[in-house]
Amino acid sequence: MSDGDGRTRRRGEELIRAIHAAALAEVREVGVGRLTMDGIARRAATPRSTLYRRWSDPVEVLLDALYHSHPVEEPTPGADDLRGDLIQALRLMVEWAFSPAGLAVAGILTDPGSAARMSEALQEKVFAVRGGTFTATVLRHYAERGHFPAERLTWVVLDLGEALVTKWVIDKGCPPGEAELADIVDQAILPAIGLSGG
Amino acid sequence: MSDGDGRTRRRGEELIRAIHAAALAEVREVGVGRLTMDGIARRAATPRSTLYRRWSDPVEVLLDALYHSHPVEEPTPGADDLRGDLIQALRLMVEWAFSPAGLAVAGILTDPGSAARMSEALQEKVFAVRGGTFTATVLRHYAERGHFPAERLTWVVLDLGEALVTKWVIDKGCPPGEAELADIVDQAILPAIGLSGG
DNA sequence: CAACTAAGCTACAGTTGTGTATCTAATTCT
DNA sequence: AGAATTAGATACACAACTGTAGCTTAGTTG
Structure with missing residues (x-):
């Protein structure tokens, strides 16, 4: 879906998903307090400028990542149990x-x-x-x-x-x-x- | 016990208590992730060197502060209630x-x-x-x-x-x-x- | 295919924090 | 009173992160 085809450069959706994933991984590793644009960018293997084009600080990226994360599955009460x-x-x-x-x-x-x-x-x-x-x-x-x-x-x-x-x-x-x-x-x-x- | 007398320079216990308090105040304000020697030192109004003489990083200071904090009061079950x-x-x-x-x-x-x-x-x-x-x-x-x-x-x-x-x-x-x-x-x-x- | 958009790359000055080191002077101890 | 401690005030080179800017080039669109 994204890897392996001839392309060398990610764009749009694909890139953003990678950045979101990087932000979530980063916060898991270093915590919110030590979250940095630099860290996210490095992990997503993209220049910082790409991040600054869209978000103004690391927490913005994180919140955006959360906003686009899969919704939680809701419990569906069933058969009288x-x-x-x-x-x-x-x-x-x-x-x-x-x-x-x-x-x-x-x-x-x-x-x-x-x-x-x-x-x-x-x-x-x-x-x-x-x-x-x-x-x-x-x-x-x-x-x-x-x-x-x-x-x-x-x-x-x-x-x-x-x-x-x-x-x-x-x-x-x-x-x-x-x-x-x-x-x-x-x-x-x-x-x-x-x-x-x- | 500490203020007001002619002294201009804190030492020993008194200084350490001030640093502990500073560490706890600092962590409350910025979180563990952004805790720094600099921040604690500034808040305690002491040079960083004083901190490095005793601890090697901000979390050490915090743990020490916790260790010396007042013990939690224990519940003392009483009159059949x-x-x-x-x-x-x-x-x-x-x-x-x-x-x-x-x-x-x-x-x-x-x-x-x-x-x-x-x-x-x-x-x-x-x-x-x-x-x-x-x-x-x-x-x-x-x-x-x-x-x-x-x-x-x-x-x-x-x-x-x-x-x-x-x-x-x-x-x-x-x-x-x-x-x-x-x-x-x-x-x-x-x-x-x-x-x-x- | 040409024109445009946006990713990638690099550089830079500025800020904050890090450890360490040096010197001074206040406080305590003998 | 004199000696020993140890806080306080710098200063420094180093590292990480910040925003911003300029340029190149891959990928998209008309």
Whole structure:
């Protein structure tokens, strides 16, 4: 699609995708704080001038990369299986969190310099996702169908799964496995909505 | 103890405390990634040479500052009030998390460059604390006294409170208030240990 | 094929941070 | 009081990154 044909010079879309990828890789390696135009350019094997033609600083590049990253897959609650659907929702969250985009967002959220700029353009796209559309989608689905009282859909309950996954990742530095996701659902979410095991 | 007397030049302990404070202030403002000897020195109003005499790079200074920061207050479970003690434990956690040391640790944990070095010397002092000694202390206390079955002390239950506080802080950027702490205890922790309201 | 666009290359001056070194003078110790 | 420390004030060469600018040339478009 891009390599191997006679061309020696990338342009447009292709080049930009390479730069986006470079920005995400770079932030993963050095963190948002040490992100530089130079580093991104070097990694993308393109001159800095190409970057400056489009963006004014490294965080701009990163935000643009995030904006163009694949959207997060949404959980699609299915066949009357609340427990299974919750686990699946958390699985999707983990998958996203360890994607280049997810890791970049994590970095941005704790960076004093860029946390503010995040609010502007990206809240719609990235924040909405991060805010907890994973288990919340599933929980709302089953509450509407009367599997448990809708009054239990408080912020605590809606955040529970994502919060525990996040803490695991921070503590352990690696994604939780199937067993841990099941633990979270069985020992925290289900009890909190009054379904202590079934 | 230090200001106002005739002295014009800080030495030893006093100077070091100023440098530690500068490092913590600096990391709060620019993040771990942009921490520099220069920045710390400027903020502490001391020449860089003074820093290099003791530390070899900015992260060393920061780790040393953390090591010498006040230890976290531990929750002391008291008069047969599980709910109140849990809320108090979370209150202590929030207090620590928003202290200079807490903010610095948060920054370090998500910085690719310094996350590794953290493991070495500081795991004992700072990690142990962060790992969740807040609600865990309280929960173990009451489990031992038979207020609820000890089998429910799983990692999920022990992390629940801290996880939800952390998520609140990341999402909202501000400390949770009393109402939120109560929500966490009432809607997540107590149900998870089988005490759904009383 | 000609004209245009935009990537690639190189250079440059300016800024910030790095380590090191040297000298001075304030504070402490004996 | 005199000696030993050690903070404070420079200064320096080096490196990385910044923006900007000029030029060349590959690729696209009419």
